[in-house]
Amino acid sequence: MFQSTTTLFLVRHGQSESNARGCFAGRMDVGLTDQGRADVHQLATNLTRFKPSHLYTSPLKRAQQTAAIISEVNCLDTQTESLLIEQDYGDWDGHPIKQVSQTPDFQNWLHGDSLVAPPNGETLNQVAHRASEFLERLRLRHSPDDCVILVAHGGILGVMLCQLLNTPLANRWPYRLQTATYARVELSPERAALTHLSCR
Numbered sequence: 514m515f516q517s518t519t520t521l522f523l524v525r526h527g528q529s530e531s532n533a534r535g536c537f538a539g540r541m542d543v544g545l546t547d548q549g550r551a552d553v554h555q556l557a558t559n560l561t562r563f564k565p566s567h568l569y570t571s572p573l574k575r576a577q578q579t580a581a582i583i584s585e586v587n588c589l590d591t592q593t594e595s596l597l598i599e600q601d602y603g604d605w606d607g608h609p610i611k612q613v614s615q616t617p618d619f620q621n622w623l624h625g626d627s628l629v630a631p632p633n634g635e636t637l638n639q640v641a642h643r644a645s646e647f648l649e650r651l652r653l654r655h656s657p658d659d660c661v662i663l664v665a666h667g668g669i670l671g672v673m674l675c676q677l678l679n680t681p682l683a684n685r686w687p688y689r690l691q692t693a694t695y696a697r698v699e700l701s702p703e704r705a706a707l708t709h710l711s712c713r
Contacts, residue, residue, distance in 0.1 A: 517657030518699040518706075522560065523673060524664045525690040526571075526579040527553040532692055536609050539602035539634070539668075542574045552693035553579050556713050557586035560695075563660055565589060570664040571597040579693070580664040589662075596647040599666035603634025627682045637672060637682050644673040657701075670696070677705040 527549030531538035545553070560583065568589040570580035576597070584591045605613045613619050622629050627637035655661060663670075667690055674688040675681065677698055690696060690711050697709040 518701045519651075519655050519657055520563065520660045521651075521677075521698040521700055522563070522565065522660070522662045523670045523690070523696040523698065524556070524579065524583070524662055525667050525670055525692055525694060526573075526575040526664060527556075527582075527693040529575040529692070531607075534609070535611060536607055537602045537605040537613065538575070538666075539599050539606040540573070541606050544574045545578045549575075549692065550578070550582065552713070553582045554586070556693050556695070557583040559713060560662065561587055565660045565662050567655070567659060567661045568592065568664070569594050569597065569662070571599065571666060571669075573598060573666070576664045576666065583662060583664065587662075594647060596643045596650075597663065597665040597669060598643075600637075600640045600668035600672075601635035602631045604632040605634065637685075640669055640672045641676065641682060644669055644676055648673065648676060652700075662695075674698070674707070678707055 527545045529538060529545055529549060530543040531541060533546050565587055568580060568584055569592050570576045572593050572595055580591050618632055622631055630636040651661065670690055671685040671688045672682060674696060675685050694711045694713045696707060699706045699708055
């Protein structure tokens with residue numbers, strides 16, 4: 514007999530003002546663009562067929578606005594979780610990604626280990642600690658057959674997928690989510706299975 518599983522939808526927020534400008538956002542509290550809102554409405558409508566039961570979100574505005582649309586469409590209460598906040602990109606926040614990517618600091622971070630941080634920012638190990646703590650809370654709170662939506666950010670969601678799927682953090686790049694898309698994970702006591710990635 515197949516075991517019941519908890520279904521997780523890891524949702525990246527809709528297009529933000531920083532996404533539209535091609536800039537790092539990190540802890541900057543920017544909102545969604547009109548295109549971001551439209552994309553999230555489409556996503557929220559598509560999620561209704563899964564009958565989600567719980568909704569958690571990062572405290573940052575772009576995630577809060579995304580969660581508010583999903584909440585309204587799916588008739589869900591929203592719980593804000595500080596552990597879901599995006600990685601702190603330090604001095605890079607607000608600067609164009611193309612510009613920052615030319616610096617030695619960026620190349621060191623991109624190709625370095627999980628202890629390398631952006632200048633005055635947060636290491637991947639620190640992000641992973643937060644993600645692990647939140648996932649453990651989920652395991653304690655939820656039972657099989659629950660369908661849980663997490664609204665957060667590309668950085669922390671990539672780390673979370675690595676943890677769920679036992680992937681080294683250095684290999685997180687294949688788990689990239691586009692804005693207003695989700696990764697679906699079926700979680701049992703023994704294992705996690707990624708069934709969809711970057712879907713809307």
